Amino acid sequence: xxxTHSLGQAARQxxxxxxxxxxxxxxKGLYPYQWNWxxxxxxxxxxxxxxxxxxxxxxxxxxxxxxxxxxxxxxxxQPDPGYFPGPDVWGCDxxxxxxxxxxxxxxxxxxxxxxxxxxxxxxxxxxxxYPKMLAWHRWIMQWRLxxxxxCTTHPWETGRDNAPDWDKTMAxxxxxxxxxxxxxxxxxxxxxxxxxxFDYDRYIKLVQLGRNLHWDQxxxxxxxxxxxxxxxxxxxTLGAARDLLVMGTELGFDTTGLAExxxxxxxxxxxxxxxxLGTFDSRDVLxxxxxxxxxxxxxxxxxxxxxxxxxxxxxRNTLETVPYPVPSNDPGSDTFDARxxxxxxxxxxxxxxxxxxxxxxxxxxxxxxxxxxxGALICEHGFxxxxxxxxxSPAGGKSFTWIAAxxxxxxxxx
Numbered sequence: 001x002x003x004t005h006s007l008g009q010a011a012r013q014x015x016x017x018x019x020x021x022x023x024x025x026x027x028k029g030l031y032p033y034q035w036n037w038x039x040x041x042x043x044x045x046x047x048x049x050x051x052x053x054x055x056x057x058x059x060x061x062x063x064x065x066x067x068x069x070x071x072x073x074x075x076x077x078q079p080d081p082g083y084f085p086g087p088d089v090w091g092c093d094x095x096x097x098x099x100x101x102x103x104x105x106x107x108x109x110x111x112x113x114x115x116x117x118x119x120x121x122x123x124x125x126x127x128x129x130y131p132k133m134l135a136w137h138r139w140i141m142q143w144r145l146x147x148x149x150x151c152t153t154h155p156w157e158t159g160r161d162n163a164p165d166w167d168k169t170m171a172x173x174x175x176x177x178x179x180x181x182x183x184x185x186x187x188x189x190x191x192x193x194x195x196x197x198f199d200y201d202r203y204i205k206l207v208q209l210g211r212n213l214h215w216d217q218x219x220x221x222x223x224x225x226x227x228x229x230x231x232x233x234x235x236x237t238l239g240a241a242r243d244l245l246v247m248g249t250e251l252g253f254d255t256t257g258l259a260e261x262x263x264x265x266x267x268x269x270x271x272x273x274x275x276x277l278g279t280f281d282s283r284d285v286l287x288x289x290x291x292x293x294x295x296x297x298x299x300x301x302x303x304x305x306x307x308x309x310x311x312x313x314x315x316r317n318t319l320e321t322v323p324y325p326v327p328s329n330d331p332g333s334d335t336f337d338a339r340x341x342x343x344x345x346x347x348x349x350x351x352x353x354x355x356x357x358x359x360x361x362x363x364x365x366x367x368x369x370x371x372x373x374x375g376a377l378i379c380e381h382g383f384x385x386x387x388x389x390x391x392x393s394p395a396g397g398k399s400f401t402w403i404a405a406x407x408x409x410x411x412x413x414x
């Protein structure tokens with residue numbers, strides 16, 4: 001019989017085996033580099049048994065920060081021919097070989113939770129780390145806003161690569177000239193669980209565009225066909241701004257503009273409310289069109305400090321009716337696919353972010369229920385990248401870092 005203790009030991013072992021000394025990889029083979037938001041979740045997991053290693057994870061991530069404040073979504077610390085697209089495709093010139101896009105900016109939110117475990121030791125680390133997190137926040141506020149909501153310029157930025165949110169925008173893109181390339185992801189996992197070739201052509205087309213424009217944000221804002229205001233980026237940026245303000249105020253650091261930014265982002269979040277659908281939804285900035293999706297990102301509103309009775313009703317219904325919640329796409333949608341990456345599967349890492357938001361907003365009953373169900377899912381089906389929300393069957397990468405961290409920091413504590 002699997003016990004909470006034995007799962008805790010297994011989770012620690014996954015973090016240790018995926019530890020490359022000063023950073024972790026998500027899993028061997030499929031993801032051989034340091035991913036931005038994966039790394040911040042790993043830090044939260046490390047903080048349960050090695051808080052110094054937790055801070056080192058964040059410090060290594062921000063060692064790759066560009067001079068303008070941007071923090072890339074991948075840092076290519078070591079060459080690995082088994083991954084595509086590698087640094088030669090991205091063509092970036094940061095301090096560490098990297099991609100040219102970001103990921104959900106949850107570093108400050110994870111840093112706050114690690115700091116609260118040991119405020120004295122944390123203050124020492126934050127002396128150097130806080131200004132870097134603030135610089136990234138300011139970069140986002142400068143380059144990524146539309147009516148106060150935060151935009152993504154590539155599906156990979158949101159972490160929700162092939163979510164239906166992007167279907168309409170991607171359908172308008174011409175990727176006929178993308179050229180030949182060899183995907184590496186499908187050599188590691190079942191291709192039926194991964195984004196389609198149609199999607200991947202457009203991912204690479206956007207990378208090529210960014211490289212041709214030298215990752216100039218002003219030029220990308222003018223020329224890119226992909227600019228979508230998104231709940232993931234908006235709520236995580238808003239939550240991070242609140243956490244930066246708390247840490248900065250407590251420690252006497254620079255908080256200039258953060259209170260105003262929070263108001264701007266709150267107003268932006270309101271522009272993502274799709275009244276016809278009754279949910280927070282993605283909005284194509286160029287066409288003005290709603291994506292028309294109820295995703296797991298819709299429930300990140302509480303992480304951003306935004307209350308919604310309608311979202312709470314949705315969540316309670318989901319907890320009652322979906323065997324293994326929260327699915328990344330509404331099971332009633334025509335676009336639902338229980339196993340294809342972000343088109344239906346349940347992601348324990350997003351569950352944790354939803355749960356942390358619920359807890360901080362005082363919704364303790366729902367937070368506890370989501371943690372319990374997520375813990376049961378991991379207990380039954382292991383530390384997989386994601387899960388079928390109907391059967392619970394595991395999919396994607398195995399021995400996954402952030403699922404181990406989710407167990408240690410949240411789901412395994414119920």
